[in-house]
Amino acid sequence: MISKINIKLTLAFLFFTSIIVRGQQNKYHGNPDTSFQTARNLAFNQQRKQAQDTLLNILSKYPNYHEINTFLATTYSWDSDYKKARKLFASILEKDSSSKDTWIAAIKNELWADLPYAALDMTNNALKLFPNDSELLYLKASAQENTNDPLEALATIETVLDKNPEDQKAKDFKMSLDKLLRKNSIGINAAVDLYSSVFDPMQYYSLKYSRQTKYGSITPKLNINRRFGENGAQFEVDLYPKIRKGLYAYVNVGIANSFLFPDLKYGAELYQSLPKSFEISLGFRTLKYSSTTNIFTGSLGWYTGNSYWSFRPYFTPGDTGTSKSGTLTYRKYRSDADNYLGISVGMGFSPEINQFQFNPNDAAIVNLESQKLNVGYYFTTTKKQNAWGAQFGVAHQQIIFDQGNFFWIYSLALSWELKFK
Template sequence: MISKIMLKLLFLALFFGGFQMSAQETKFEGDPDASFEIARNLAFNQQRKQAQDTLLFILTTYPNYHDIRSFLATTYSWDGDYKKARKEFNYVLEKDIENKTTWIAAIKNELWGDLPFAALEMTNNALKIFPKDTELLYLKASAQENSNNTLEALSTIQLLLDTNPEDQKAKDYKANLNNGLSQNAIGITSSVDLYSDVFDPMQYHALMYRRQTKYGSIIGRVNFNRRFNENGVQYEVDLYPKITKGLYAYVNFGIASTFLFPDIKYGAELFKSLPKSFEISLGFRTLKYNTTTNIYTGSLGWYTGNSYLSFRPYFTPGVTGTSISGTFTYRKYRSDADNYLGVAVSMGFSPEINQFAIDENAAKFVALEAQRINLGYYFTSSNKQNAWGTQLAVTHQEIIFDQGNFFWIYSLVLSWELKFK
């Protein structure tokens, strides 16, 4: 890899050696291949503007050097300037319609520019020239999926697999498409909390059904809790309505007739996507026992590569003042959103996080000290239909009726989910 200092020196050499400049015009008279190589190195070393200037200079003398123009278009696409990239790609394809590399780059430009129908039209035209080409079929399936034609995408990827049955990338993509077509899911979650002092082990179980609709997902849940030698059931529903592109909501409602759960719980939150892969939210939760506890919350999340980081604070007014707590979460994704390793670190007591840890009185005295770390691992079967998860958590928490003293809570959570059409 050429160092950045060397690249700058080579770039200066192009101006003072390879280019002949006059007051009236600028004309490239150097070695186009050598200059192209320098421009590529500049582009791959985050010096895209210098690379683009170099490529444009070469094209003043060699306008039909298609590899250079196609690479220039690709750098525009990397920068998000899809319109400018499209112009250069079209120039090349009009003169060299059998340039498959340019077809592929041009189609990706349309996909990155969120124009899946344009990308689909291009793949159909390219496949007339390169029938059953693996890369083009894969891009066609991507365009069909992005234009909400998942069944057609599945047919396309199957055509690819008929020709190349051992294509692992295509097999994984087919599994993901089938997973997307599975609009229903049922699941079971079981957990146990072991206390170092005061309390006997406590159990929590849930049976879940989820339905994915074009308006968002709906989740129904029956929660069972065993604490203090008592059993209790709660019925709960979660909604994730889509409002518009980049904007969706979370709505929750639950009821119960046992002191182990709030009599009524409800909440809502609004999520908004931001530039640079950030997401922000703002909402509340309400727990109604004999008295009402309101929790105000929000989040700031960031997707970077295969990682996700978020911070969520909680503000809970109570009889002893307002409790402030927060959770930092990190996830490292693997093949998709159902396969990841996660860690969450919490500081402070919040009834939203700790609502199963003690009893209804915890909602009244929220200014307690607590620290918690939670490790989770989630994975799916090869066909993506079955999903499993496991969590291990350790909590150091102040005792509500003996403030100043603490106990440890050791938690184990296991979950399973089955997706089906």
């Protein structure tokens, strides 16, 4: 009996001894500066969990190592754990508010967390300690822009440029703010279709004015076409109302008194942002001639880096069945949304894009076969105030009144837009 008790006591002693030894082994015993550098290398090589474990191990012995605490909080920000980072930044600044780097990292955490008002409050506090500091003023301007106050952001960034006129980062930011404040624009589009047979060239012109508002954009347009030896005009309005963050709509209404256009056209579509930089939409278009044509459409878009992919199908019910068509679009952006190379390929015929009617009594033609390719290049000049575009397209399309035979269509389009405050 006594022997069994002794064995149990011995095992218990060994168990608790192993815990103590393990705890002693886990206690930090290295050079903190060398270990900090190792942790930084791990963090910058996408091994943040290992980096955080190393940083916490150093802090177990050096809890007041300021730079390590700041870097640890920054890694939490990189992992989108903004609440955890905020708590640690607050603790650091409460103990020592003299480090500008800590203020900058803490402000960026609030901006990344989409809390611009909190970021703005922090920059104002930091600027009391570091008056007229360019980095802090830049962050303040970023916060002001994100609180929908671009005028104040512009005033702040001009303070930076007054101090250092060659600050390229501030110059680029000022240019983007100038562009943002240009809420008005006028534009002209001109296009021509050249046919390999049957038809004479067809001409298309459009004059538009656009206004950005806090509720979304509104764009009235005047379209003028010359086709089949006739001239016609159409007035239409495009609206892009904002509903909530990540959700907006497209609404279109157009009227005309020429058989080259529908007497009435209207449509609507909802766009919803999705995770992983995807966007989806669903909507319809209606064209009213002597008869009514309904078109159902939608899109799936994906932003990846500076590239954008989109697929849009069209479904048009009719007496002979449902016509189907689709377009795949790719864009490679450069500096912003007004500078890009675009390529699109499509199959099928959609009356929203191409509408052929010879007199007011003709029905909409929707059952034609067609293949098309378009390439466009768009760029800005003069401090991005002028936007230009050129597009070339080629299509292989079935002849309307001789189905089974095809012709080629070569298209050229030019556009210009002037943006102003």
